[in-house]
Every structure is written in structure tokens, then in C-alpha cells.
Amino acid sequence: MLGDTPAMYKVGMILLKGLLGQPRNPREAVGWLKRAAERADTDNPHALHELGLLYESAEGNDALVRDEAYAFRLFKQAADLGYKFSQYRMGAAYEYGLMGVPVDARLSIMWYSRAATQEEHQSELALSGWYLTGSEGVLQQSDTEAYLWARKAAMAGLAKAEYAMGYFTEVGIGVPANLEDAKRWYWRAAGEYSPGVEDVSL
Structure with missing residues (x-):
């Protein structure tokens, strides 16, 4: 047909x-x-x-x-x-x-990377998670890369990534700790994604 x-x-x-x-x-x-x-x-x-x-x-x-x-x-x-x-x-x-x-881990990171190069924002956040923990023999742990991938997704408005940015800036992962920036990220995330945000101690 x-x-x-x-x-x-x-x-x-x-x-x-x-x-x-x-x-x-x-x-x-x-x-x-x-x-x-x-x-x-x-x-x-x-x-x-x-x-x-x-x-x-x-x-x-x-x-x-x-x-x-x-x-x-x-x-x-x-x-x-x-x-x-x-x-x-x-x-x-x-x-x-x-x-x-x-x-x-290798295939997961490969597919997330392919999607992230096309600005698929959930994949950017997933790569942030992989870099945060690293994967032995597959991906070297990097706080800087974890921060940068989360930031990329957060700048696109992905609420879970905004929450991650709040955590990274609160604790100082990949960036110097900054409570004012952390609060801004948490507030931004709370506007779109509230579960778990209210129980974070600032």
C-alpha cells in the first residue's frame, strides 16, 4: 500500500x-x-x-x-x-x-552520549550521573564533567537537573560551594519539580 x-x-x-x-x-x-x-x-x-x-x-x-x-x-x-x-x-x-x-555501563554511556550530542537533556543529566560515580575501566570519575553535563541539562530547563545543580553548588561538586547559588537552583527546580526539594537543608 x-x-x-x-x-x-x-x-x-x-x-x-x-x-x-x-x-x-x-x-x-x-x-x-x-x-x-x-x-x-x-x-x-x-x-x-x-x-x-x-x-x-x-x-x-x-x-x-x-x-x-x-x-x-x-x-x-x-x-x-x-x-x-x-x-x-x-x-x-x-x-x-x-x-x-x-x-x-559501556553501552549505557555510549547511547546516552549519542543522545546528548543531539541535546537530549535527560541523557545529559544521565551522563552527569555516570561522571559523578565513574565506571571502572569504562569512564573515569570527574566532578567537573558531572557538573558541566548537569548544568547543560539545567540550562535547558530540566527540573531534575536544576535540582542536581542545587546539590552540586551546595556541596561543592565540580564548582566551589556557594549556598546562594544552591538556593537559586533549588528554588528554580521547585517551580517545576517539588518532590524531595523541601527536605533539603540549606
């Missing part, structure tokens, strides 16, 4: 989320997303990622059965096409052992 891949993806998302006055129809949505995914390329990786999200959780969706291994393959395919949000999912999968893959 001929058709426009971005349009197939768009129709799938409209039916999935009930947009533009359309009733939600998850079963039909998955069909459209699968059609778009079959034709995925570097310009059109989005359907692979959305299907990955659906198969990873499948909560409240009787149109499909949860399949983490398939979700991982979909994310991997989109990540290989350069889709930064799927690259982030790959980094997280290898960091935490999600979707049935083993924990692998």
Missing part, C-alpha cells in the same frame, strides 16, 4: 490519543503506527519509538500485549536511525537492566 509515512504516523497518534475530535481507537492506532514503522527511516523514526513505548508498558491498552523484548528492538531500530529519544531509552535500558537487557 502506498502512502505518506509521516501521515501514517500522524493518523496513528490522532487515533491513539483521541486528538482533533476523533474518538480514541488504540487498535486502529497500532495498525497505522506499525505501517509507519515498517517504512521508518532517518527522517521518520517516530512510529518505532511510539510503538516501543506502547509495547514496553501496554497499560490500559487491549490492542496489544506487553512485549519488552519487542519494545527494545523497536527502540534500538529508532536509535540506530539517530532518534535521540530512543537513544536515551537505550542508555536507560543498559544502565538499569530494563526490557530484559543486562546492565552494561
Whole structure:
């Protein structure tokens, strides 16, 4: 069947989320997303990622059965096409052992790095975490790099990164301790992300 891949993806998302006055129809949505995914390329990786999200959780969706291994393959395919949000999912999968893959620091850092070079901000924060702890034989610990990656994500407005910046500037990780700066970061983060902020002693 001929058709426009971005349009197939768009129709799938409209039916999935009930947009533009359309009733939600998850079963039909998955069909459209699968059609778009079959034709995925570097310009059109989005359907692979959305299907990955659906198969990873499948909560409240009787149109499909949860399949983490398939979700991982979909994310991997989109990540290989350069889709930064799927690259982030790959980094997280290898960091935490999600979707049935083993924990692998080297692969986690590799995928986070690829996404971070495209300014995927959660990956920037994840790299900050890797630099904070280091990984023997894989990544040398560096407070400076931890600070710089967190700052990059925080400057983009990622609330968890703003919170991390508050901690780094309070304690003096990668930067001289500065309680005034720390407070500013905590307050900024609290505007968008409050859990855990109120119990920090300044």
C-alpha cells in the first residue's frame, strides 16, 4: 500500500490519543503506527519509538500485549536511525537492566552520549550521573564533567537537573560551594519539580 509515512504516523497518534475530535481507537492506532514503522527511516523514526513505548508498558491498552523484548528492538531500530529519544531509552535500558537487557555501563554511556550530542537533556543529566560515580575501566570519575553535563541539562530547563545543580553548588561538586547559588537552583527546580526539594537543608 502506498502512502505518506509521516501521515501514517500522524493518523496513528490522532487515533491513539483521541486528538482533533476523533474518538480514541488504540487498535486502529497500532495498525497505522506499525505501517509507519515498517517504512521508518532517518527522517521518520517516530512510529518505532511510539510503538516501543506502547509495547514496553501496554497499560490500559487491549490492542496489544506487553512485549519488552519487542519494545527494545523497536527502540534500538529508532536509535540506530539517530532518534535521540530512543537513544536515551537505550542508555536507560543498559544502565538499569530494563526490557530484559543486562546492565552494561559501556553501552549505557555510549547511547546516552549519542543522545546528548543531539541535546537530549535527560541523557545529559544521565551522563552527569555516570561522571559523578565513574565506571571502572569504562569512564573515569570527574566532578567537573558531572557538573558541566548537569548544568547543560539545567540550562535547558530540566527540573531534575536544576535540582542536581542545587546539590552540586551546595556541596561543592565540580564548582566551589556557594549556598546562594544552591538556593537559586533549588528554588528554580521547585517551580517545576517539588518532590524531595523541601527536605533539603540549606
